Amino acid sequence: xxxxxxxWKTYQDRGTILLNSKRIRIFTGAFFAGLVVTSCxxxxxxxxxxxxxxxxxxxxxxxxLTREILGYAVTPDGDFSLSxxxxxxxxxxxxxxxxxxxxxxxxxxxxxxxxxSEAAQALGDNLNGVxxxxxxxxxxxxxxxxxxxxDEIAKVQAQxxxxxxxxxxxxxxxxLAKILSENIRDLSGLAGISADEAIAVNEKTYELxxxxxxxxxxxxxLLLRRLxxxxxxxxxxxxxxxxxTLAAHPQLATRASALPQMKGHESNVEGIMARQISLAKxxxxxxxxxxxxxxxxxxxxxxxxxxxxxxxxxxxxxxxLQETLEFTRREIAHYDGTFQEYERNSKKLDSLKTSSARAxxxxxxxxxxxxxxxxxxxxxxxxxxxLSMVEFSTAVQDIYAAYGELGRxxx
Amino acid sequence: MxxxxxxxxxxxNDYAKVxxxxxxxxxDAVENGVNKDRLDAKTLLDRFVKESPVxxxxxxxxxxxxxxxxxxxxxxxxxxxxxERSNELNAAINGLNAVTEEAxxxxxxxxLVSLNEGLSRIEKTLQIIKKTEEALxxxxxxxxxxxxxxxTTIVALKKFEK
Numbered sequence: 412x413x414x415x416x417x418x419w420k421t422y423q424d425r426g427t428i429l430l431n432s433k434r435i436r437i438f439t440g441a442f443f444a445g446l447v448v449t450s451c452x453x454x455x456x457x458x459x460x461x462x463x464x465x466x467x468x469x470x471x472x473x474x475x476l477t478r479e480i481l482g483y484a485v486t487p488d489g490d491f492s493l494s495x496x497x498x499x500x501x502x503x504x505x506x507x508x509x510x511x512x513x514x515x516x517x518x519x520x521x522x523x524x525x526x527x528s529e530a531a532q533a534l535g536d537n538l539n540g541v542x543x544x545x546x547x548x549x550x551x552x553x554x555x556x557x558x559x560x561x562d563e564i565a566k567v568q569a570q571x572x573x574x575x576x577x578x579x580x581x582x583x584x585x586x587l588a589k590i591l592s593e594n595i596r597d598l599s600g601l602a603g604i605s606a607d608e609a610i611a612v613n614e615k616t617y618e619l620x621x622x623x624x625x626x627x628x629x630x631x632x633l634l635l636r637r638l639x640x641x642x643x644x645x646x647x648x649x650x651x652x653x654x655x656t657l658a659a660h661p662q663l664a665t666r667a668s669a670l671p672q673m674k675g676h677e678s679n680v681e682g683i684m685a686r687q688i689s690l691a692k693x694x695x696x697x698x699x700x701x702x703x704x705x706x707x708x709x710x711x712x713x714x715x716x717x718x719x720x721x722x723x724x725x726x727x728x729x730x731x732l733q734e735t736l737e738f739t740r741r742e743i744a745h746y747d748g749t750f751q752e753y754e755r756n757s758k759k760l761d762s763l764k765t766s767s768a769r770a771x772x773x774x775x776x777x778x779x780x781x782x783x784x785x786x787x788x789x790x791x792x793x794x795x796x797x798l799s800m801v802e803f804s805t806a807v808q809d810i811y812a813a814y815g816e817l818g819r820x821x822x
Numbered sequence: 823m824x825x826x827x828x829x830x831x832x833x834x835n836d837y838a839k840v841x842x843x844x845x846x847x848x849x850d851a852v853e854n855g856v857n858k859d860r861l862d863a864k865t866l867l868d869r870f871v872k873e874s875p876v877x878x879x880x881x882x883x884x885x886x887x888x889x890x891x892x893x894x895x896x897x898x899x900x901x902x903x904x905x906e907r908s909n910e911l912n913a914a915i916n917g918l919n920a921v922t923e924e925a926x927x928x929x930x931x932x933x934l935v936s937l938n939e940g941l942s943r944i945e946k947t948l949q950i951i952k953k954t955e956e957a958l959x960x961x962x963x964x965x966x967x968x969x970x971x972x973x974t975t976i977v978a979l980k981k982f983e984k
Contacts, residue, residue: 481897489894491894495901499905500904502912509919575924579920583915605893607893614872
């Protein structure tokens with residue numbers, strides 16, 4: 412409930428008691444005094460406080476990110492550690508705390524007149540209790556006017572203290588902004604080279620295992636391709652043999668039921684055989700390709716009299732390839748965790764590199780904006796303070812005029 | 823530094839020559855004090871480790887050590903620059919802390935003065951109303967008595983506040 416509403420409610424509630432003309436004058440004087448004085452201007456500090464809070468969080472966050480990425484770059488045997496970082500940044504941390512405290516003190520200062528007023532109002536409410544129900548109609552406005560005037564005095568005082576504080580702080584704020592910006596610039600360089608070093612350290616740490624893992628993967632791929640070719644060969648041979656057997660079968664019905672793809676051509680034995688020969692040739696071609704790329708089989712073929720790989724050597728080689736594939740897969744499973752770890756680290760470091768660069772850039776901008784906001788705040792406070800003083804003196808004149816009226820009544 | 827054709831390197835000797843050239847460039851970069859050149863040197867050393875085959879492991883160790891040295895040197899330079907600003911920073915912190923303390927002190931003072939002045943003004947206003955009540959044809963005796971009690975309470979509270 413604002414002052415105007417308060418007076419109006421009191422007037423409605425206690426109208427019968429206020430019928431006396433002198434009491435009405437008192438009430439009217441208090442009413443106008445209350446109306447006028449509540450208009451004094453105070454600067455709203457909260458947007459600046461919110462901006463300060465955001466800036467401090469941005470700078471602090473970017474410093475934490477830089478520390479994190481530096482942690483990945485330093486090695487236990489190196490002559491550089493994270494404590495060096497903490498030590499160099501300790502003053503910056505203190506600066507951020509000081510900035511936060513300063514911002515809080517400005518907010519508290521602008522709220523001090525409200526708290527003082529609240530205290531006076533609370534006291535007034537207690538005094539009203541002493542007056543009792545009947546006197547509440549008078550006690551209420553009296554206390555309200557008292558606290559309203561008091562409130563405005565406090566506002567002017569607070570505005571004046573605010574102007575003084577912000578003006579005095581502008582120098583330190585400019586210096587802090589300059590140094591914080593320079594520090595952020597150095598931190599950007601540090602974060603960049605730390606990220607590169609961390610990535611290089613990660614590469615080196617996992618280098619041999621990752622290379623081996625990748626070779627295992629390649630080997631697995633190669634073996635799979637050879638065994639797939641072998642499988643293709645065996646399937647083609649089987650199909651060719653099947654056709655050969657069926658083509659020779661005397662009953663057409665058997666041919667038709669066994670070879671659905673030959674339906675309608677059951678009696679075309681020549682056609683079936685042609686298909687069989689094609690399949691067999693295809694199988695030979697696949698085997699030739701397989702032997703060509705396999706050194707063991709190539710050697711066996713070269714050493715054979717008929718230019719073919721002996722069946723036993725071929726069978727042994729296939730078993731050998733299958734065993735090698737199983738071994739390769741066991742090794743892959745063994746190194747899989749390490750490779751995943753390497754991949755995770757690589758992604759994390761890449762992400763940290765990008766995010767720290769962005770965070771530092773953003774924090775540099777926020778420091779500049781904050782310093783500019785502070786300079787603008789100083790101007791706004793000075794403007795509001797002048798305005799507040801003009802309004803306050805007008806209010807005081809109106810209050811005196813109202814009480815002057817009372818003075819004439821009392822004479 | 824002349825651009826390295828990594829694809830044209832085959833033997834260990836080829837890689838050794840390239841590393842030698844990179845190290846010469848690195849030494850110059852460290853001695854002439856240009857930040858960008860040092861960072862370029864580190865990038866080349868890191869690339870060397872990545873591009874070289876396993877057979878060049880011993881060269882990798884040299885390259886890696888050189889890259890780490892550059893990193894540590896750059897990190898120290900950055901942190902030294904930050905630490906060197908500490909005195910100026912601390913002076914600004916002290917300046918700001920003084921303003922904060924002054925603002926906090928003003929706030930406490932305003933709250934106290936605000937309360938006391940509030941009481942005084944309530945008291946003065948009550949006096950005016952009391953006089954008005956007394957000037958009426960039929961003043962309310964009970965109300966006047968309550969005013970007296972109220973005044974006593976305010977005086978007591980003001981003393982308590984002090």
